[in-house]
Amino acid sequence: MNVFSCKQVAQAISASLDRSPSFREHVVIRLHLMMCSFCRRFQRQIRFLRLSARQFVNQPLAKRSNPHVNLGLQARQRIKQALRDREDGAGDPAP
Amino acid sequence: MSERDAFDPECWVDDHGDALFRFAMVRVGRREIAEDLVQETFLAGLKSRDRFRGQSQERSWLIAILKHKTADWLNRRARERTQTMGAGGDAWVDSLFDERERWKVPPGHWGDRPETALECTEFWDVFSVCVQKLPARLSMVFQQREIEERSTEEICKELRLSPTNLWVMLHRARLRLRKCLDAHWFLRERER
Secondary structure, X not given: OOOOOHHHHHHHHHHOOOXXXXXXXXXXXXXXHXXXXXXXXXXXXXXXXXXXXXHHOOOOXXXXXXXXXXXXXHXXXXXXXXXXXXXXXXXXXXX | OHHHHHOOHHHHHHHHHHHHHHHHHHHHOOHHHHHHHHHHHHHHHHHOHHHOOOHHHHHHHHHHXXXXXXXXXXXXXXXXXXXXXXXXXXXXXXXXXXXXXXXXXXXXXXXXXXXXXXXXXXXXXHHHHHHHHOOHHHHHHHHHHHHOOOOHHHHHHHHOOOHHHHHHHHHHHHHHHHHHHHHXXXXXXXXX
């Protein structure tokens, strides 16, 4: 059984968050983790990323301080204008 | 007649604009694209508005239009991308490892209880910025998978990605995000 490098193990650890590893993969990862504290640390940290991401949604919008959650003022005006133009352009339906 | 007069695009945009924008933003990850998609959605909605008088369903009807528009955009882009990028190498990821594929700069220590960071408002600011700073496509798959908790099957289907492609992209996103949090949060904590 060939031994995975840190680079390969990191990828495999990451993938294990998205699908279940094969038995062989599982064993290779376990063996590598027994010997490699950096990859153990990496594993803990990406699990922490998942934990954070799942709690991120529950943060009040103000706390998320995300400038991307609302339609910007300019875009809002532009869209309203486009809608008005389209309505005027279409005119009233023929009698 | 009166219903037509009662229609006011201003209110329409104010009522649904933000919700539509958020929906698009999470998927496309770029503000200007999301805004364009919202505009297209309203314009398309204007055309068929008369058929959808039921006010309570107006939002979901608009979201349905937006969903189509977003999926089209993503598919177009995915096709362009697979031609130029594929699941090929990622120089940034390669730079993290030495020639024997060991960690060149090993992950730093995040303390015994990194969860305490989740209690800090500032941590969420950093987290938010780090997610936004990811390359657009990686940010999008990360948000869909980890923040919206969608299944990999769903994401693959919507973006027409192979499962392997998606796993590679998620891994690249996690490596970058890990590094960003390390540099902008945990490193500071270590130095404190």
